[in-house]
Amino acid sequence: MPDESQHQDDAETVAQVCLLLTRAGLKLSAEEILDLVPLYRRECAMLDRLREMVEPGDELSLTFRAAPREHGWDT
Amino acid sequence: MSHADLCYLTLAEMGRRIGSRELSPPELTQAHLARIDALDGQLHAYITVTAERALADSRAAEDEITRAGPRGPLHGIPIALKDLYDTAGIRTTAHSLVFIARVPAQDASAAAGLREAGTVLLGKLSMHEFAIGGPDEEGPFPPARNPWDLERIPGGSSSGSGAALAAGLCSGALGSDTGGSIRGPASLCGIVGLKPTYGLVSRYGVIPLSWTLDHAGPMARTVEDTAILLQAIVGHDPRDKASAEVPVPDYRAALAESPAGLRVGVPWSYLENLPEVDAETFAVFKTAVDDLSKLGARVAAIDIPYVEHVEAIGTVILAAEAYAFHEPNLRERLADYGRPFRRRVLLAALRSAADYVQALRARGRFCRAMQAVISDFDLIAMPTGPQPAETFAEVSGCAESADFVHPHLQRHRPALDLRPLRLH
Numbered sequence: 001m002p003d004e005s006q007h008q009d010d011a012e013t014v015a016q017v018c019l020l021l022t023r024a025g026l027k028l029s030a031e032e033i034l035d036l037v038p039l040y041r042r043e044c045a046m047l048d049r050l051r052e053m054v055e056p057g058d059e060l061s062l063t064f065r066a067a068p069r070e071h072g073w074d075t
Numbered sequence: 076m077s078h079a080d081l082c083y084l085t086l087a088e089m090g091r092r093i094g095s096r097e098l099s100p101p102e103l104t105q106a107h108l109a110r111i112d113a114l115d116g117q118l119h120a121y122i123t124v125t126a127e128r129a130l131a132d133s134r135a136a137e138d139e140i141t142r143a144g145p146r147g148p149l150h151g152i153p154i155a156l157k158d159l160y161d162t163a164g165i166r167t168t169a170h171s172l173v174f175i176a177r178v179p180a181q182d183a184s185a186a187a188g189l190r191e192a193g194t195v196l197l198g199k200l201s202m203h204e205f206a207i208g209g210p211d212e213e214g215p216f217p218p219a220r221n222p223w224d225l226e227r228i229p230g231g232s233s234s235g236s237g238a239a240l241a242a243g244l245c246s247g248a249l250g251s252d253t254g255g256s257i258r259g260p261a262s263l264c265g266i267v268g269l270k271p272t273y274g275l276v277s278r279y280g281v282i283p284l285s286w287t288l289d290h291a292g293p294m295a296r297t298v299e300d301t302a303i304l305l306q307a308i309v310g311h312d313p314r315d316k317a318s319a320e321v322p323v324p325d326y327r328a329a330l331a332e333s334p335a336g337l338r339v340g341v342p343w344s345y346l347e348n349l350p351e352v353d354a355e356t357f358a359v360f361k362t363a364v365d366d367l368s369k370l371g372a373r374v375a376a377i378d379i380p381y382v383e384h385v386e387a388i389g390t391v392i393l394a395a396e397a398y399a400f401h402e403p404n405l406r407e408r409l410a411d412y413g414r415p416f417r418r419r420v421l422l423a424a425l426r427s428a429a430d431y432v433q434a435l436r437a438r439g440r441f442c443r444a445m446q447a448v449i450s451d452f453d454l455i456a457m458p459t460g461p462q463p464a465e466t467f468a469e470v471s472g473c474a475e476s477a478d479f480v481h482p483h484l485q486r487h488r489p490a491l492d493l494r495p496l497r498l499h
Contacts, residue, residue: 017425020424020425021421021424021425024406024424025406026405026406026409026421026424027409028409028421032417035418036418036421036422036425039418039422040422040425043422043425043426046387046390046391047387047391047426047430047433049383049384049387050384050387050388050391050430050433050434050437051433053381053384053437053440054433054436054437054440055440058436058437058439058440059436059439060432060435060436060439061435061436061438061439061442
């Protein structure tokens with residue numbers, strides 16, 4: 001028996017993906033959008049875990065522009 | 076000597092024989108071109124073969140060597156470049172329809188370093204589109220195949236570099252590594268690949284994937300050959316803003332040092348608890364660690380902090396930076412990008428700027444924690460990946476299987492993949 005709340009959840013995720021793609025100016029086929037949805041769900045869960053990892057005081061790590069030394073540069 | 080015997084000499088031995096006039100650059104170049112002609116129809120390691128130019132350069136190298144002696148160990152040696160290194164006057168496509176007719180006006184810095192060392196460029200090598208995604212049968216060029224088994228992938232994204240070296244279709248190559256793209260194919264093709272320390276090799280003229288994660292580096296069939304190639308491409312380059320101004324040691328001379336006393340950390344508990352680690356792969360790795368111990372290295376167990384987050388950090392940063400580079404073309408020419416590329420990079424359009432910032436903050440936390448763990452070690456030993464090469468059918472339309480490359484990548488430390496196999 002299909003779960004109605006699951007259908008609702010799926011529909012909301014698809015709508016959200018469509019909205020974000022439209023905002024980015026990207027025109028994808030329906031098939032490709034549906035292909036992205038499970039990947040997007042996985043990403044959302046992954047990003048939630050990343051947010052839990054950072055703590056107040058954590059700064060950006062850009063390591064761009066001669067930063068190797070501060071990141072343990074050695075030859 | 077047969078073409079195969081010549082083409083499987085080490086690069087160091089080729090250089091020695093050229094220096095002593097036992098071997099000529101044209102003879103060596105012709106042997107490689109004949110082998111490419113015979114085998115590359117099946118392997119698809121090359122996108123562009125620059126045969127005429129290679130023969131002309133080999134004759135010029137021979138003339139100069141006869142007149143003034145070799146410039147160094149790479150003079151007259153046939154090499155090839157991943158097709159994202161700019162080469163003046165030679166098409167550089169990044170294996171994409173988007174850049175199908177792109178002909179750069181000048182060489183990438185690393186390509187120029189190899190040219191100045193006297194190498195002979197055989198051509199440009201196949202790769203995953205823009206160094207991300209996976210093998211794509213619908214792309215503008217066929218994907219490279221693994222010479223050990225044509226039904227299997229050679230790894231990526233430096234797929235052609237790995238395949239060409241394993242098949243004896245070049246004697247040295249350059250790849251690039253953003254998420255394991257040198258180490259993966261080196262592992263799956265049984266060669267050697269080095270992701271140098273971030274900032275050591277200039278990325279100027281290398282088509283970018285992710286500015287804070289991209290590394291240019293050498294691939295070869297032995298560690299000594301890799302060291303020889305590295306020597307020719309290192310050095311400060313103000314045109315790459317991440318290029319570091321540091322002294323350059325003699326890498327080849329350093330190979331004579333004994334491993335006795337080296338402090339080696341191994342994340343045993345992490346590796347032993349992963350269900351997807353192939354038993355044979357793990358056994359080969361354990362043998363290598365045992366060999367290091369027998370040579371006098373001091374091996375101890377370590378734990379990698381935040382290991383469950385490391386791949387996520389890399390995925391978010393890589394895709395966001397790749398999306399930023401490709402954004403205008405993705406809007407205008409989406410259909411010209413292959414499906415594996417789109418699957419990986421379009422996800423960045425669904426994330427927020429805050430997600431990218433949080434990933435950068437997480438990277439900083441991971442780097443500090445990892446530094447504390449490994450400060451007592453000279454190196455961390457791990458298998459490059461958990462599984463042997465998959466078949467093309469197994470990876471169809473998907474990313475290739477997971478690997479262990481991210482901990483080294485996020486810290487911008489050097490990482491070397493060593494071959495566990497013998498080539499003959």
